Amino acid sequence: MTQHNQNKKIVTTEQLQWLKRESNLWQEQGLVSNEAKNSILDLYRSQEDGDERRSALSNILLVSLGALLIGGGIILLLAHNWENFGKGLRTFLSFLPLVLAQALCWYGVQYQPQSRPLRESGAVLLFFAVAASIALISQTYHIYGDLERFLVVWLLLTLPIVYLMRSATTLMLISAIILWLCCLEREPYWLLYIALAPYLYKLHRQNSRLLLHWSLWIGLIGLTISVVYGSSYYASPLDHWGIYIALALGCAFYALGYWWFGFDNTKFWTNAPTSLGILIIGLISLMFTWYGRTLPSDLWQVESPMTLNEYAILTIFTVSIVFTALFITRNWKVLSVSNWVALSSFAFVLLGITGFFIHQNQNVFVIASNLYILTGSVLLMFQGINRNRLLLLNGGLIWFSLLVLFRFFDSDIPFVYKGVIFIVIGSAFIATNIWFKKKQHVKGSQS
Amino acid sequence: MKYSKIWIVALFVVQLAVPGYMIFEQQQILSHGEVYKFKTQPIDPYDPFRGRYVTLTYNINANPIPTEQTFQRGDWAYALLSVDSEGYAMFTKLVADEPNAGQDYITVEVSWGGQDRGHYVDVPFNRYYASEETAPNIERAVWRRETVDDVYVEVSVLDGKATLKELYVDGLPIKEYLETQTKQ
Numbered sequence: 001m002t003q004h005n006q007n008k009k010i011v012t013t014e015q016l017q018w019l020k021r022e023s024n025l026w027q028e029q030g031l032v033s034n035e036a037k038n039s040i041l042d043l044y045r046s047q048e049d050g051d052e053r054r055s056a057l058s059n060i061l062l063v064s065l066g067a068l069l070i071g072g073g074i075i076l077l078l079a080h081n082w083e084n085f086g087k088g089l090r091t092f093l094s095f096l097p098l099v100l101a102q103a104l105c106w107y108g109v110q111y112q113p114q115s116r117p118l119r120e121s122g123a124v125l126l127f128f129a130v131a132a133s134i135a136l137i138s139q140t141y142h143i144y145g146d147l148e149r150f151l152v153v154w155l156l157l158t159l160p161i162v163y164l165m166r167s168a169t170t171l172m173l174i175s176a177i178i179l180w181l182c183c184l185e186r187e188p189y190w191l192l193y194i195a196l197a198p199y200l201y202k203l204h205r206q207n208s209r210l211l212l213h214w215s216l217w218i219g220l221i222g223l224t225i226s227v228v229y230g231s232s233y234y235a236s237p238l239d240h241w242g243i244y245i246a247l248a249l250g251c252a253f254y255a256l257g258y259w260w261f262g263f264d265n266t267k268f269w270t271n272a273p274t275s276l277g278i279l280i281i282g283l284i285s286l287m288f289t290w291y292g293r294t295l296p297s298d299l300w301q302v303e304s305p306m307t308l309n310e311y312a313i314l315t316i317f318t319v320s321i322v323f324t325a326l327f328i329t330r331n332w333k334v335l336s337v338s339n340w341v342a343l344s345s346f347a348f349v350l351l352g353i354t355g356f357f358i359h360q361n362q363n364v365f366v367i368a369s370n371l372y373i374l375t376g377s378v379l380l381m382f383q384g385i386n387r388n389r390l391l392l393l394n395g396g397l398i399w400f401s402l403l404v405l406f407r408f409f410d411s412d413i414p415f416v417y418k419g420v421i422f423i424v425i426g427s428a429f430i431a432t433n434i435w436f437k438k439k440q441h442v443k444g445s446q447s
Numbered sequence: 448m449k450y451s452k453i454w455i456v457a458l459f460v461v462q463l464a465v466p467g468y469m470i471f472e473q474q475q476i477l478s479h480g481e482v483y484k485f486k487t488q489p490i491d492p493y494d495p496f497r498g499r500y501v502t503l504t505y506n507i508n509a510n511p512i513p514t515e516q517t518f519q520r521g522d523w524a525y526a527l528l529s530v531d532s533e534g535y536a537m538f539t540k541l542v543a544d545e546p547n548a549g550q551d552y553i554t555v556e557v558s559w560g561g562q563d564r565g566h567y568v569d570v571p572f573n574r575y576y577a578s579e580e581t582a583p584n585i586e587r588a589v590w591r592r593e594t595v596d597d598v599y600v601e602v603s604v605l606d607g608k609a610t611l612k613e614l615y616v617d618g619l620p621i622k623e624y625l626e627t628q629t630k631q
Binding site: 075078079080081082083091094095098099102105106109110126130131132133134135136137138139140141142143144145147150153157160161164165 | 451452454455458459461462463465466469470473477494495496497498499500571572573574575576577578579581609610611622
């Protein structure tokens, strides 16, 4: 697989041309194979390439945003309800934006197939034109239909645009519509995210970095909120399980990011699954540190019937557990300390499931999770310092600070206990710091 | 590429056909449907895409519709239509099987209730869209007259589908009624 463009070293065009000439010579002399030559060349890119790429991306971004605003504007204009226009004119108006957007898309596909900005903007306009068309007809004829039905029709008519127009912006807009639907009705509309997955993979294959990362972030955040919202509410059959479902999703995302982008990709923005996974793990593990969190006392609340949504959520829960377990077993040896810190939160999912069978004491969860965050955050901070990675250091610090903040305001622990624990941990920090400094000093004097 | 262009054209056709069919269906109901009058009370909400509308709550829906069959909430059923002594529409019965020709009915979504006391239903013509200026005026005009029962809608019914034709107050279409109010 070719190296990610962002990770390539930037050199001047002259340097790159020199390298190309030289490597051709090396190949002719039999010093390197063709594959080795291409691999070497793949390590570098010229400054101009980067600038060109950046300018193309900003072009796409601006044009897409422009199209988005125009599309939204058309909908708002039509929503005003021009009731004096009469049915004939309003019917014509409902088709006008649709036909114009289709014409623009066709022009892009037929005459400017290489122009990504044109394709993206045409697709975004078409996306909104479909909505404007249905909305105006519904308005003209007072057609019954709640927002859910409207969004479903809109979604189904525009989903193919993602693939046929190869538009990542439309994919992001559709992700938002799916999330909207899931928040309106607790139905398994989130399964539609699966329909977007092949295009995300295609973007990955095309090395389309900016669009891939935006799409991934929006898609995964949408999926997480939809699933959690669909399972955690009063009278949901899965209400007791919501916290474990969210944590299992977080662990699976974390694993997915490394499985997909490799262990080398440690940047926050460019590895959306792992980054979102770690955010979910951090947040949910903090929730476990409080008393009063509902333990799964029942497999599900039997008074509420299980529907397709619940079965689908249980399926994604199971898939997340299996995937995370497989990832851990297959990558056992290569996992770093920070990987282990994140992935050991998976134990709480398993504790939750076993807790149902053996009716675990809540203390087990509260003590274990407090210890987990305390140890985990300190380990992350050390890792951050040792490996000179600011992200790890800051992540550990934020996690630790939130734990301290939560415990400070925790009314379940008596003040004396809290005071003693705070002083002991504080002293341990200072002692560790002194020990660490001394160690570094010894190391320095030896070398 | 050629293959994908065929699919693009197919998508365009579907995108045009869906709104086209919506118009055709509504026109069919309006031209060939039987017209019923439903007593109503409008209130004024907002839709981000379709603009302002008045939600119509119907007197016909104040009581459950009698039925001999068992329905779950969310089921689709057929509400048989008739006309009361004052000429307004009323639901006589809720059935699961599509009625025979000659009997007007509306396809409705079953709401709460039971076989013993009957079921409430969601009436599928509960929105009257109007402009930003008109919608609040409709609500105001109608609420001022809540003691008078002369607010009704005309609905065209054909093969179980219903389309709202016009909202009337005092025997006048709502826009004419609002104009007369402004003149006064």
